[in-house]
Amino acid sequence: MSVMSSGIPPKDRAQEGILWHIKSEGLKGGDRLMPERELAEKLGVSRTALRAAIMQLISTHVLESRQGSGTYVLPPKPxxxxxxxxxxxxxxxxxxxxxxxxxxxxxxxxxxxxxxxxxxxxxxxxxxxxxxxxxxxxxxxxxxxxxxxxxxxxxxxxxxxxxxxxxxxxxxxxxxxxxxxxxxxxxxxxxxxxxxxxxxxxxxxxxxxxxxxxxxxxxxxxxxxxxxxxxxxxxxxxxxxxxxxxxxxxxxxxxx
Missing domain, CATH: 3.40.1410.10 (Chorismate lyase-like)
Known part of the structure; x- marks a missing residue:
């Protein structure tokens, strides 16, 4: 997926791309995201924008970071x-x-x-x-x-x-x-x-x-x-x- 720019801030494009990736790959709670470099390439965004988007999704409890292990999808909230x-x-x-x-x-x-x-x-x-x-x-x-x-x-x-x-x-x-x-x-x-x-x-x-x-x-x-x-x-x-x-x-x- 290459995320179109069309004036959308890079962090927002990266965030939408991550959510698209989770859904399209059928990722569930407890599944790990692919490494940042690979995900940034797949989404067509910079690693800086990707990291900012991941931090935003962590703050809203969509993702969690596990030190030394990676970034994981949290279960959907009721x-x-x-x-x-x-x-x-x-x-x-x-x-x-x-x-x-x-x-x-x-x-x-x-x-x-x-x-x-x-x-x-x-x-x-x-x-x-x-x-x-x-x-x-x-x-x-x-x-x-x-x-x-x-x-x-x-x-x-x-x-x-x-x-x-x-x-x-x-x-x-x-x-x-x-x-x-x-x-x-x-x-x-x-x-x-x-x-x-x-x-x-x-x-x-x-x-x-x-x-x-x-x-x-x-x-x-x-x-x-x-x-x-x-x-x-x-x-x-x-x-x-x-x-x-x-x-x-x-x-x-x-x-x-």
């Missing part, structure tokens, strides 16, 4: 596309990885004033509260605290959410399906407890997500708070109306 109704396990599987969870706690509580406001339920309404650390393969990705409307799923606390999917249980046992939702995402820093669960340093940047998921008729299903590692999970928009998905081929650009 992605939440705002307009599409996803659960975590589905997003991880779509990235070709295996979802997992560690249950921190699960209990029945009553909605206080804040939770009542956020869920649209009344103060004192029963909620099933559950906190889990979510994994992609063996990497912790997020800490999720879910508050589920207990009125639509009585007895749900009997399930073992260390191994079961919340949304699978809601659909299979209670015929409860999420029809639409609202999400808010901001940037925060991991507390000491969060950092310990996510295996990162205290103060590491994280996404902080709040979401309210409802049935098609507007009945609230789940209010979610999540602390998510940007290095291991992504968010994107597909440009469609809510609930609409792009065809698989059209969303291939989201691979990395």
């Amino acid at each position: 992605i939440n596309i705002f307009q599409e109704t996803y659960n975590f396990s589905e997003a991880v599987r779509r990235a070709g990885r295996e979802p997992g969870s560690v249950l921190v706690y699960a209990r029945l509580i009553e909605a206080d004033g804040d939770l009542a406001d956020r869920t649209g339920l009344v103060v004192g309404a029963p909620l099933f509260e559950m906190r889990r650390v979510r994994f992609a393969d063996d990497e912790p990705v997020a800490i999720e605290t879910a508050y589920v409307n207990y009125a639509i799923c009585p007895g749900i606390e009997a399930h073992d959410f260390a191994v079961e999917s919340l949304y699978d249980v809601l659909a299979g046992e209670y015929d409860v399906h999420v029809g639409h939702g609202e999400e808010r995402i901001s940037i925060a820093r991991a507390t000491a407890d969060e950092a310990s669960l996510l295996r990162v340093e205290e103060g590491s940047p994280v996404f902080f997500e709040r979401a309210l998921e409802c049935q098609a008729d507007g009945v609230p299903v789940e209010y979610l708070k999540a602390v998510i590692l940007p290095s291991r999970y992504r968010f994107a928009s597909n440009g469609c109306e809510n609930g609409s998905r792009l065809k698989e081929v059209k969303s291939a650009w989201l691979t990395w």
Whole structure:
């Protein structure tokens, strides 16, 4: 491949070339890139531009450098596309990885004033509260605290959410399906407890997500708070109306 110049900065041309090379060669997480000299020749870019592009892709967690060994492709990050109704396990599987969870706690509580406001339920309404650390393969990705409307799923606390999917249980046992939702995402820093669960340093940047998921008729299903590692999970928009998905081929650009 010879990357056309057409006024594109050399580093950007090299970066696009590397991503093209990964895709065209079918490289997966853990595969090593060819030596810099050979890759620069193949892409038609300078080694200076190639090194700058590799550093950029390392900073965005597409590649990693292993001293004395070379540059390796990292596994693709799961992605939440705002307009599409996803659960975590589905997003991880779509990235070709295996979802997992560690249950921190699960209990029945009553909605206080804040939770009542956020869920649209009344103060004192029963909620099933559950906190889990979510994994992609063996990497912790997020800490999720879910508050589920207990009125639509009585007895749900009997399930073992260390191994079961919340949304699978809601659909299979209670015929409860999420029809639409609202999400808010901001940037925060991991507390000491969060950092310990996510295996990162205290103060590491994280996404902080709040979401309210409802049935098609507007009945609230789940209010979610999540602390998510940007290095291991992504968010994107597909440009469609809510609930609409792009065809698989059209969303291939989201691979990395």
